Amino acid sequence: MAAQVRVRFSPAPTGMLHVGSARTALFNWLYARHTGGTFILRIEDTDVARSRTEWVDQIQMTLRWLGLDWDDGPHLQSHRFDTYLAAAERLLVEGFAYECYCTEEEIKERNEEARRDGRAPGYDGRCRDLTVEQRLELVGEGRPRAIRFRTPDEGRSTFTDLIRGDVSVEWSTISDFVIVRSNSTPVFFLANAVDDIDMEITHVLRGEDLIDSTHRVLALRRALGSETPPAYAHLPLILGPGGAKLSKRHGAVALEEFRDEGYLPSAVLNYLALQGWGPEDGNEVMETDSIVAQFDLDGVSHSAAMFDHQKLDWMNGEHIRALPLADLVGEVLPFARDRYGGRLDVQVFEDAVALAQPRAKTLVHIAQQVQFLFIPEDEFRIDEAAWEKISKIDRLADFLDAAIQHLAVCAWDPESIDLRPLIEGLGLPVRKTMKAVFAVTQGSDVGLPAFEAIYLLTRETTLARLRAARARL
């Protein structure tokens, strides 16, 4: 057996957890749990200007909501600047890095010029081999000092990716890069390399957008004296519909949004696991435990996946239907309380959720479906389009009169409430006429099973709504 697996999820706290990051977190977590390894949470907040502690908290909350627990951390890189700076100093002394006195503006200008001339952008190496005198002069001018890592001028960099095989690039295409900013804060590459060494990370699973930066991190690690690099696995990206970058335009992209829209964490986790990975038996609806048991790296696909909200909706419905009623009620309750507050009758609510469960896509959807039971009577409205449709129904007034008469005296149970015999008795078409029942009692011509719904509505309210509709004709 190989050494214990140690993986980490290392987000930058610059915003909410995006589905792409969440998928990366998930795969790291799955791999750790599958192998019995350690899952570490590390916050890469080296960009002090953009990082915010509220995002650090928010990210943790979201990971917990998804059900991803970590064994170690969160470790904030902002607490370890001294360590990174000391490492940079060592690299400086040993000649792996050098001091750079070019200003950001100068570099930007030179890059733009290079682009105009059709040359490749990237640092031009101006400060690479300054003499002591030159350095002193630049310092004398009051110029800021950054530290740059010196990349090889020739040869190739190659590493073996766990899911892509050998990945290699010509060193000449990778220019010297900054590892310490002129304001003396460390940059991602440095902190990342140092921490992965110190935390003894064995496997780095991250998005494919980072594949090019791996060569630089690996070179840094070697310069820092690390002889055994971790295994790298670059995960396919998650794209929006049409293959464009997944963005707000395509609907929810932050996990918090999915939570607020009434998606179950188990469904989101299940769907995310399917972005780039699939179970061998093809059975896609899975409990988290089952995913953990089956997950492995060689099942990960190579190509990017497009995020499909429709499939997520279906998946969420599957998970909603798999939930025991009591659990589902607990899940929907916050959404319902939010809408109906004290008007919510828990017993009625439970029965209504049971009716909604087989036809629900999201928890919010369920909360909306039971609305007709809990809104104040003076706020109850029949959907205009539905009213338009049902008002054309043949002999609607006769039917409503008969229904009122029947419901005023019948026993109050769904069986006795059943209006179909009455409709047939009047010689009216059942399906068509039932549309009116839905609209008049629930506000829309589609809804929860009519007679159970009427039973929950109570005799009094039902009669009131029928009479109001009759009066409106």
Added chain:
RNA sequence: GCCCCCAUCGUCUAGUGGCCUAGGACGCCGCCCUUUCAAGGCGGUAACGGGGAUUCGAACUCCCCUGGGGGCACCA
């Protein structure tokens, strides 16, 4: 512009030289069930980007092209 990665139904994917007249899932369409809408059942639609090469035989191997994505920051 240069570099890197990728390439099977609309989408997620199975497929690792013959089991493929390419399988499953979402979606879509039809039928059944049915008090609406769903759910469920049954059936259908739909793909190996193009061209070479290797081979008795290529979705699967190799090369070229094309296409898509990513990167080339004192962001991560």
